[in-house]
Amino acid sequence: MQSDNPRLTVLPAGRTGPRDRPTLLLTGGSGVLGRALIDELSAEYDLLCLRRNTPLRDPRVRELEGDLVAPRLGLSPRAWHELALQVDVVLHSAAETNWRTPPENITRTNLRGADTVLDLAARADAPLYLMSTAFVANTPTEDDRRRFPGAAAYLDSKSRAEQLMRDAGVPGAIVRPSVVMGDSATGRIAGQQGLTKTIGSMVLGQVPVLPGAPDARIDMVPQDYVARAVGDLVRGGVGSGEYWLTAGKEAIELREFADVCADVAVHHGLPRPQRPRLIPVEAVHRLLLPMLEGTALPASVRRRLEHYAELLLVFQRELPFDTSLGTPDCGTRLTRGDIRAALVRNAESWAEGRSGLLGRHRAAATAPTRLASSP
Numbered sequence: 001m002q003s004d005n006p007r008l009t010v011l012p013a014g015r016t017g018p019r020d021r022p023t024l025l026l027t028g029g030s031g032v033l034g035r036a037l038i039d040e041l042s043a044e045y046d047l048l049c050l051r052r053n054t055p056l057r058d059p060r061v062r063e064l065e066g067d068l069v070a071p072r073l074g075l076s077p078r079a080w081h082e083l084a085l086q087v088d089v090v091l092h093s094a095a096e097t098n099w100r101t102p103p104e105n106i107t108r109t110n111l112r113g114a115d116t117v118l119d120l121a122a123r124a125d126a127p128l129y130l131m132s133t134a135f136v137a138n139t140p141t142e143d144d145r146r147r148f149p150g151a152a153a154y155l156d157s158k159s160r161a162e163q164l165m166r167d168a169g170v171p172g173a174i175v176r177p178s179v180v181m182g183d184s185a186t187g188r189i190a191g192q193q194g195l196t197k198t199i200g201s202m203v204l205g206q207v208p209v210l211p212g213a214p215d216a217r218i219d220m221v222p223q224d225y226v227a228r229a230v231g232d233l234v235r236g237g238v239g240s241g242e243y244w245l246t247a248g249k250e251a252i253e254l255r256e257f258a259d260v261c262a263d264v265a266v267h268h269g270l271p272r273p274q275r276p277r278l279i280p281v282e283a284v285h286r287l288l289l290p291m292l293e294g295t296a297l298p299a300s301v302r303r304r305l306e307h308y309a310e311l312l313l314v315f316q317r318e319l320p321f322d323t324s325l326g327t328p329d330c331g332t333r334l335t336r337g338d339i340r341a342a343l344v345r346n347a348e349s350w351a352e353g354r355s356g357l358l359g360r361h362r363a364a365a366t367a368p369t370r371l372a373s374s375p
Helices: 032-041 077-086 103-124 142-147 149-168 194-203 223-235 254-267 281-292 299-315 336-351 355-373
Strands: 023-027 046-051 061-065 089-092 128-131 172-177 179-181 209-211 220-222 242-245 277-279
Touching: 023 032, 023 103, 032 046, 032 223, 077 103, 089 103, 089 223, 103 128, 103 149, 128 149, 128 223, 142 149, 149 172, 172 223, 179 194, 179 223, 179 336, 194 254, 194 299, 194 336, 220 223, 220 336, 223 242, 254 336
Parallel strands: 023 046, 023 089, 046 061, 089 128, 128 172, 172 242, 179 220, 209 277
Antiparallel strands: none
């Protein structure tokens, strides 16, 4: 991709005026991880959050309205220059993560966004912390790109954004979290995402078949662990390197994930869901979905199977990642017990506020018994 932002060879004049705290520009502040990053960093940094349309309405931050994919974020040349004079650190967390988006738009957003913040960091003489994904380690095949164009475009764009940063030579670090869960203590997360929806479907017993190898792992890390590791890197002034914020060898298997969700279902008075049958992703597309064509299977079930196959293309691994958690300036390492406990809290958090939905499922589960016993 040709850059719209030729790199500076002469830095702007130095900043003027005293400031109590360094200024950190955060992109993606309204996202799942962005909210946790605000919690982690707001006490020590003057947070300037880029947003396009929806205000954050958070008294801990200042907001900058702009367009991530526009040259200079859509700012005037003067405003762009003044922004560079303000910023001490850039933390780029924004990305297009909706795989239903046309692939070319995913690529455009994620590459142009990275290129623009790289240019800003160079002009500001500020380190850049680029939030990528651990799943760049999963290289999509040509069949994957045909079947799952959105997920493949996401992975490819993240890999290419990392290369942009390496080529630019801007100080900072590439940060690769795996699946970001809700908070480890409360289970809460800012908005629904693929993992949350999967947990809900598993609790409700709506997943009779799950695409995936039986020994595949789901590498998940609670958002507060990710935010703390990023905060440590920023506070430590880490100026280079690539950091894997992953569970590593502690990642749980798909079977254990299903068992935890089943335990939560029972805790809320639902029948214990049967453990989903695990079948290879390839078999779903080569055998299962074609076999179901023209049957009475509801379209929603078919879409759910396709959705899980796409998620697991990205998220599952037979071999564990390396992890940087617990190394100097990089947060705390997780145990398998930590991850399992966080998953329980995430599932319980999903159930909170859904008493009506859970009640309907309990009623549906007991309805045949009541009918059979009625006179």
